[in-house]
Amino acid sequence: MFSAVADSWSVRLRAEFAQRLMKARKGLAAFAIMAGALGLGMGLAWNTGLFGGGSAAAAAQTAQIREEAARRAEHLAFTEAYLDHETREMRVASGETLAGLLVRAGASRDETNAALASLNGVYDPRRLRPGQSVSLFFSDARLTGVAFRSEPGASVTANRTTAGFAAREVLMPLTFENARIAAQVETSLYATALSLGATDREIAALADAFSYDVDFQRDVRPGDDFELVFERYYDDEGNTVRTGDLLFVALETRRGQRNFYSFLAPGDARPDWYDAEGKSARRFLMRTPINGARLSSGFGMRRHPILGYSRMHRGTDFAAPIGTPILAAGEGTVVRAGPFSSYGNYVRIRHANGYETAYAHMSRFARGIRAGSRVRQGQIIGYVGNTGRSTGPHLHYEVMRRGQQINPINLQVANGRNLTGRALELFNIERQRIDTLRQVRASETTEAALHGAAAVATP
Numbered sequence: 335m336f337s338a339v340a341d342s343w344s345v346r347l348r349a350e351f352a353q354r355l356m357k358a359r360k361g362l363a364a365f366a367i368m369a370g371a372l373g374l375g376m377g378l379a380w381n382t383g384l385f386g387g388g389s390a391a392a393a394a395q396t397a398q399i400r401e402e403a404a405r406r407a408e409h410l411a412f413t414e415a416y417l418d419h420e421t422r423e424m425r426v427a428s429g430e431t432l433a434g435l436l437v438r439a440g441a442s443r444d445e446t447n448a449a450l451a452s453l454n455g456v457y458d459p460r461r462l463r464p465g466q467s468v469s470l471f472f473s474d475a476r477l478t479g480v481a482f483r484s485e486p487g488a489s490v491t492a493n494r495t496t497a498g499f500a501a502r503e504v505l506m507p508l509t510f511e512n513a514r515i516a517a518q519v520e521t522s523l524y525a526t527a528l529s530l531g532a533t534d535r536e537i538a539a540l541a542d543a544f545s546y547d548v549d550f551q552r553d554v555r556p557g558d559d560f561e562l563v564f565e566r567y568y569d570d571e572g573n574t575v576r577t578g579d580l581l582f583v584a585l586e587t588r589r590g591q592r593n594f595y596s597f598l599a600p601g602d603a604r605p606d607w608y609d610a611e612g613k614s615a616r617r618f619l620m621r622t623p624i625n626g627a628r629l630s631s632g633f634g635m636r637r638h639p640i641l642g643y644s645r646m647h648r649g650t651d652f653a654a655p656i657g658t659p660i661l662a663a664g665e666g667t668v669v670r671a672g673p674f675s676s677y678g679n680y681v682r683i684r685h686a687n688g689y690e691t692a693y694a695h696m697s698r699f700a701r702g703i704r705a706g707s708r709v710r711q712g713q714i715i716g717y718v719g720n721t722g723r724s725t726g727p728h729l730h731y732e733v734m735r736r737g738q739q740i741n742p743i744n745l746q747v748a749n750g751r752n753l754t755g756r757a758l759e760l761f762n763i764e765r766q767r768i769d770t771l772r773q774v775r776a777s778e779t780t781e782a783a784l785h786g787a788a789a790v791a792t793p
């Protein structure tokens with residue numbers, strides 16, 4: 335299950351990612367033509383299969399990246415020979431055909447006809463849209479080449495050969511690697527990981543893996559260490575074009591070091607995260623059933639802000655703006671949803687093994703949340719409010735064991751998913767493979783650093 339925690343996290347991450355991509359694209363306008371790139375063998379790794387699957391957002395992101403790569407492909411398509419040719423950047427005018435554009439740019443009728451004829455079977459020029467840019471190359475007033483983007487990630491080129499014009503579709507060559515990023519958090523984990531070649535996918539997956547143990551707002555600080563191992567496809571300039579599976583995540587904060595390995599257990603529909611012993615990263619109950627909140631009062635004795643005397647606080651308070659989603663800490667059945675004296679709008683959920691969780695002071699309940707509803711872990715059950723006896727918008731969260739409130743910080747109940755038998759054997763094989771990859775990549779990075787190489791294995 336890709337929890338709602340990670341989902342809402344990735345929404346914010348995606349916004350940051352989009353901004354960064356915009357900046358990167360502006361920078362591209364000034365890039366230099368790389369000579370001899372044709373020798374790389376166009377289309378080696380780039381095929382549509384690489385871009386299959388994923389969410390709509392991921393697809394949109396992939397489309398943007400492909401478009402960016404296509405711009406480069408367009409220029410790479412011309413070899414060194416074209417560097418001294420005159421370039422004319424044209425835009426298709428409204429109602430204009432490609433033939434009309436070529437003539438307008440100064441190509442002769444014969445050249446235009448020859449260039450268009452070469453496109454037969456490669457590209458239908460009627461697919462060109464007004465405003466689309468077309469690069470034309472001239473040498474001694476003769477048309478020598480035509481290049482334009484046929485679709486994101488691909489360009490069409492027609493260039494003069496000894497036997498007239500030859501056209502083809504050009505695809506970007508991509509290289510595969512198992513990338514390893516090991517670094518200290520600078521301003522934010524997200525920014526640091528991104529600058530090292532990860533994408534928002536890996537960071538959202540890391541957030542998912544640690545969502546039971548780590549509150550990213552509170553626990554992750556500059557100077558903390560993290561590590562990611564993931565499959566990556568990159569272009570000739572080292573830009574990550576697409577990432578595959580995330581294999582390993584590690585995070586070391588002041589609360590300790592945790593490592594998780596991705597593993598698809600026999601019979602499971604999707605991989606999950608396990609520690610080195612094969613214990614699932616998932617917890618029976620989340621300690622922090624809210625995102626982006628500040629712990630404002632822990633479990634234990636405290637001076638009550640309204641009643642004015644010290645008494646036991648049998649829950650955990652998280653300060654957060656009104657409307658912040660509150661998540662079900664675990665799978666279970668809603669046993670109460672409604673106003674409940676000083677608790678204000680209140681939800682209580684019954685889980686397995688005699689556990690219950692309660693959520694108070696909500697502004698409102700999520701749709702469909704009423705006594706008897708079944709909830710999944712991470713499902714939104716309501717929204718932060720200030721109802722009941724409350725001095726400001728916050729979530730009051732309680733964990734109960736056989737009717738007694740307990741401190742969720744001490745919650746030791748794992749979900750019971752410990753790999754055993756054949757599954758554990760398979761897991762150990764995969765863990766060793768991943769650890770070997772980590773060691774190899776770590777030594778390569780050290781090598782590169784020792785030799786003062788500008789480009790390390792994982793840029």
Ligand SMILES: [Zn+2]
Nearest residue numbers: 649650651730
């Ligand atoms: Zn409270």
